[in-house]
Amino acid sequence: MDLVIRKLTENDFAQWKALWIDYLDFYVSEVTDEVTQTTFKRLLAEDEPMYCLVAEHQGALIGLVHFICHRSTWTTGDYCYLQDLFVSASGRKQGTGRALIAAVSTAAAALNCSKVYWMTRENNYRARTLYDQVATKTDFIQYRVAQSS
Template sequence: MQPNTGLDIRPLTPADRSAWDPLWKAYLDFYDHVLAPDVTDLTWSRFIDPAEPMGALGAWSDGALTGICHHVLHRSTWAAGTYCYLEDLFTAPEARGTGVGRALIEATAVAAREAGAEKLYWQTHQDNASARALYDRVARHEGFLVYERPLT
């Protein structure tokens, strides 16, 4: 596929919910994760609440939402300012390889910088070779492993 230069990257608005839902579901399916509908609703409400330290960007091409990217701003014990965690990044299968993922990462970096964040970081599964190929071009892997312990 050719790079998509006609992308419109912008924050998602309440009117974008119906376009976001299928990509969110596809992202959860990709990671074989089931999420309760009320958690999805809460997540969406956080994206559109200006008091929340969360944001959602969308990549639009020819009027269709082709990618989504969610981020969280948070304090750090290692910095006076904030960090930005890119929590979710998903490109519709038919738009992969067209620059959507890279454009969303770059737009998230701009949003993070404008919010005063000192660092943008994210994680992915070690087996996600296509995503890692992109990530290796736009960032560096610091060698850390992620451990997770459910608390419920």
């Protein structure tokens, strides 16, 4: 597959939004249009620690990955949280997800991050097959306290 991994651009909004909506649907989730618009603006802003890379095949976006760099009390370098990874049905089983993860790893190294990490649902078996090949599963459990905002 002739795949290009590149930074998100302002002209990508319609295709990015379609992938974003499909990703949210996969996780049976919704966000407001305000959140979608704000997220897109943040992903493009030079002064934000949020980033987006997209996978493009023959002019069409077939995948996206969002990642956030943040400080850590355990290292001098930042950590890189791979927050969202989604590949459209047409891009699956083509190495697209693997290429996006590798591109995040490269970007994180350039940003002096000491680690890249992410979470997924336990029953996301298709993705976990790839994740088990490219990363180490930890024994941490996530807890949440809901906040209003």
